[in-house]
Amino acid sequence: MSKRIHFVVDPQGWCCMGLIIFIWLYNTIFIPKVILLPHYEEGNISVVAVLCYYFCSLFCIGSLLRASVADPGKLPENPKIPTTERDYWELCNKCNLMRPKRSHHCSRCGHCVRRMDHHCPWINNCVGEDNHWLFLQLCFYTQILSSYTLILDFCHYYYFLPLKKENWDVFVFRHELALLRVSAFMGLIILGGISRLFYTQLMGIFTENPVFLWMVEGNRIISSTVIL
Numbered sequence: 001m002s003k004r005i006h007f008v009v010d011p012q013g014w015c016c017m018g019l020i021i022f023i024w025l026y027n028t029i030f031i032p033k034v035i036l037l038p039h040y041e042e043g044n045i046s047v048v049a050v051l052c053y054y055f056c057s058l059f060c061i062g063s064l065l066r067a068s069v070a071d072p073g074k075l076p077e078n079p080k081i082p083t084t085e086r087d088y089w090e091l092c093n094k095c096n097l098m099r100p101k102r103s104h105h106c107s108r109c110g111h112c113v114r115r116m117d118h119h120c121p122w123i124n125n126c127v128g129e130d131n132h133w134l135f136l137q138l139c140f141y142t143q144i145l146s147s148y149t150l151i152l153d154f155c156h157y158y159y160f161l162p163l164k165k166e167n168w169d170v171f172v173f174r175h176e177l178a179l180l181r182v183s184a185f186m187g188l189i190i191l192g193g194i195s196r197l198f199y200t201q202l203m204g205i206f207t208e209n210p211v212f213l214w215m216v217e218g219n220r221i222i223s224s225t226v227i228l
Helices: 011-041 047-069 083-088 132-158 170-206
Strands: 089-091 098-100 104-106 111-113 118-120 125-127 211-217 220-227
Touching: 011 047, 011 132, 011 170, 047 125, 047 132, 132 170
Parallel strands: none
Antiparallel strands: 089 098, 104 111, 118 125, 211 220
């Protein structure tokens, strides 16, 4: 797999990725401040719950950054085509370069990507052959972090013991309910969207099979073509 750094200049992608980082920062700052640390100080939860949240948050932002800068499988300008594979290459009508079949040209990135799945504005990068596993990793960690956040929001009001709010920060004390409602709303949106995307990605991987097209003349098969 290629280790090259890939950076896409796309203002829309920067805005989308900035929104994701804002949501991550919001939950990483306020969930420990409002729920985890106060309950830990009062002995309602163990340190394991606090460390697990920070580890999930770290894995989530790490996978986001890795997926956004990883080379998705950009084709070089002068690729070396093996003689035995020339029949499986074709000319791109947009960049006029040779590419293997199942490659696609990304209009936002401006080049062809091997086994391109789609261009994701949320990571400001294409999802292709070399970074598809990083994208799935990001979806997985995002699901865990969103689920954990929603569980903490629920437990804070319906399961944990009441906190001694005299020692709380004034801003947090006054806006606690609003802060947690925003956190729960963002958690539901992210979890729903990522779960659907993660499911479709896995189904695409597990059901990916070559499709055979047969040319039949009467009762006799005269040729067959494999669509890769």
